Amino acid sequence: xxxxxxxxxxxxxxxxxxxxxxxxxxxxxxxxxxxxxxxxxxxxxxxxxxxxxxxxxxxxxxxxxxxxxxxxxxxxxxxxxxxxxxxxxxxxxxxxxxxxxxxxxxxxxxxxxxx
Amino acid sequence: xxxxxxxxxxxxxxxxxxxxxxxxxxxxxxxxxxxxxxxxxxxxxxxxxxxxxxxxxxxxxxxxxxxxxxxxxxxxxxxxxxxxxxxxxxxxxxxxxxxxxxxxxxxxxxxxxxx
Numbered sequence: 001x002x003x004x005x006x007x008x009x010x011x012x013x014x015x016x017x018x019x020x021x022x023x024x025x026x027x028x029x030x031x032x033x034x035x036x037x038x039x040x041x042x043x044x045x046x047x048x049x050x051x052x053x054x055x056x057x058x059x060x061x062x063x064x065x066x067x068x069x070x071x072x073x074x075x076x077x078x079x080x081x082x083x084x085x086x087x088x089x090x091x092x093x094x095x096x097x098x099x100x101x102x103x104x105x106x107x108x109x110x111x112x113x114x115x
Numbered sequence: 116x117x118x119x120x121x122x123x124x125x126x127x128x129x130x131x132x133x134x135x136x137x138x139x140x141x142x143x144x145x146x147x148x149x150x151x152x153x154x155x156x157x158x159x160x161x162x163x164x165x166x167x168x169x170x171x172x173x174x175x176x177x178x179x180x181x182x183x184x185x186x187x188x189x190x191x192x193x194x195x196x197x198x199x200x201x202x203x204x205x206x207x208x209x210x211x212x213x214x215x216x217x218x219x220x221x222x223x224x225x226x227x228x229x230x
Contacts, residue, residue: 009155035218045205045221091157093219102146102209103219105158 002027002094004106012112013082020067021077021109023092029053033095034075035103036066040088048090051075079111087113117141121206121222128196128229136191136225138206144220146209147189151175151202152224158205164189196229203227 003026013019025034036048051059051066059066067076079086092106122137140147148163160173164183178200180192189208193200206222 004157006157043203043224045207045219047218050218093158102148102163103207104160105150107155107157 002029002032002096002104004092004094004104006090006092006106006109008109009107010110010112012114015084015113015115016081019079019082019086019111021079021090021092021111023075023077023106025073025075025092025094027073027094027096029096031097033097034066034068035093035095036064036075036077037091037093038086038088039091039108040085045091049077050095082113084113084115087111119206119208119220119222121204121225123225124223126225126227128193128227130196130198130229132196133192133194134196136193136204136206136227138189138191138222139187140189140206140208140220141187142208142210142220143186144208144210145186147183148173148207148219149179149181149189149191150205150207151200152205153202161191161204193227196227198229201227201229 005024032053034051038046049061049064051068058068063080065078089108091108093103119140145166149161150158152158159175162181164170167186170181204225207219209219
């Protein structure tokens, strides 16, 4: 079975600092993908970044990057130069390339950026 | 583009009542799914569908029914609402089954309270 673990229920960071949100996963699949989503207080789910299991480079999207360590089964999200608008819940999810049940989510991390 | 449309946004039910949460997408996505979000639990998969006429159970299917008569629509039915079904419900769809990197597109959620 696929499983995602996010060990940080909450994090508090000063504005402009970099922040790392942890995500570890468990899967027996050889081909899979890892997503990060942001959920602000308004409730919508916003796609941030994707990393494929065969991607050789770590994914980057603007201020977001993914520190992918396949052997350790970790896919940590790094946000550089944090902003007040980054305060939100962040969810890591694993995507199955094979099989019908596509996405399994972690419990989430609530990030608060302090001015 | 409308994307994934969920209705209603809010709903209050009494124990034992039934209702249907509507979900429609206009992106011709094969895969559609329903999640529920509870505090500290992340998003848990209720039911999913890989195409019209095909549905299957996710992690927490009890108390919910689905059907997929068209590619566009994937309604979620609560047959006899219980307080344990108080939650926020998300419908989501994805294109390109087996194509890595396609993000899950979420609706804006339905906040359901069962008294």
